[in-house]
Every structure is written in structure tokens, then in C-alpha cells.
Amino acid sequence: MKLAVTYENGNIFQHFGHTEYFKIYTIQDGEIKDSEVKSSDGAGHESLAFWLKDAGVDALICGGIGDGAKQALANADVDLYGGVTGSADAAAQAFASGTLSYNPGVHCSHHDGEGHEGHHCHHA
Numbered sequence: 001m002k003l004a005v006t007y008e009n010g011n012i013f014q015h016f017g018h019t020e021y022f023k024i025y026t027i028q029d030g031e032i033k034d035s036e037v038k039s040s041d042g043a044g045h046e047s048l049a050f051w052l053k054d055a056g057v058d059a060l061i062c063g064g065i066g067d068g069a070k071q072a073l074a075n076a077d078v079d080l081y082g083g084v085t086g087s088a089d090a091a092a093q094a095f096a097s098g099t100l101s102y103n104p105g106v107h108c109s110h111h112d113g114e115g116h117e118g119h120h121c122h123h124a
Contacts, residue, residue, distance in 0.1 A: 003027055030098070060079070
């Protein structure tokens with residue numbers, strides 16, 4: 001299976017819709033077999049879900065994410081593991097071993113017409 005993690009400087013990038021890079025891991029038999037960092041090619045928000053599907057991704061680890069992007073991921077059959085912080089590699093290893101701690105109710109609430117200045121993602 002392929003797992004994508006929103007990625008910036010080794011850590012999980014906290015705003016899915018503005019992710020410039022994903023680290024994509026190939027996981028087999030509970031172990032990471034390969035990984036590579038890929039540019040999102042300027043895709044944003046909901047279109048990132050289709051970018052991930054085209055890349056063959058089965059699951060995503062991220063920080064904050066809005067409802068529209070959550071729905072787009074569901075439509076693209078990409079499983080979501082949100083509300084995760086820290087090292088991308090550590091999260092991928094935890095996912096592979098079945099020990100990832102995540103927040104199924106993660107929500108990024110800034111998508112209400114206001115600008116991104118001072119934006120904070122809230123985890124339910």
C-alpha cells in the first residue's frame with residue numbers, strides 16, 4: 001500500500017490544503033519498503049485528493065484539514081488519518097506498525113470566507 005504524509009522539513013505539514021510536498025511511503029507486511037518526497041505541483045485543497053489518487057495513494061496522514069477536502073479524500077477512496085503532528089517518518093512507522101495515534105474528528109475551521117492570516121486549525 002502507499003501512504004502519503006503532508007511534508008515540510010521532515011515534519012507533518014499542518015494545513016492539508018496548502019501542502020507543497022508529500023512524502024510517499026510504500027508499506028508492505030507492516031514495514032516501510034521505500035519512500036520519496038513529491039511536489040504537489042501547485043494543487044490545493046480538494047484537488048489534492050485527486051492528485052493523491054493519481055499517485056496511487058491509499059491513505060493520508062496530515063495535521064489540520066477542512067471538510068471539503070475530507071469529503072474529496074473520501075470520494076477518492078483515500079483513508080484519512082488527521083490531527084497528527086511531529087516527524088513524518090515516525091508517523092509513517094507508527095502507521096505501518098499499527099500504533100499511529102490520530103484524531104478521526106480533526107477539523108480545520110478557517111474555511112469561512114476569512115483570510116488565512118491568524119488561522120488556527122482546531123482538532124475536535
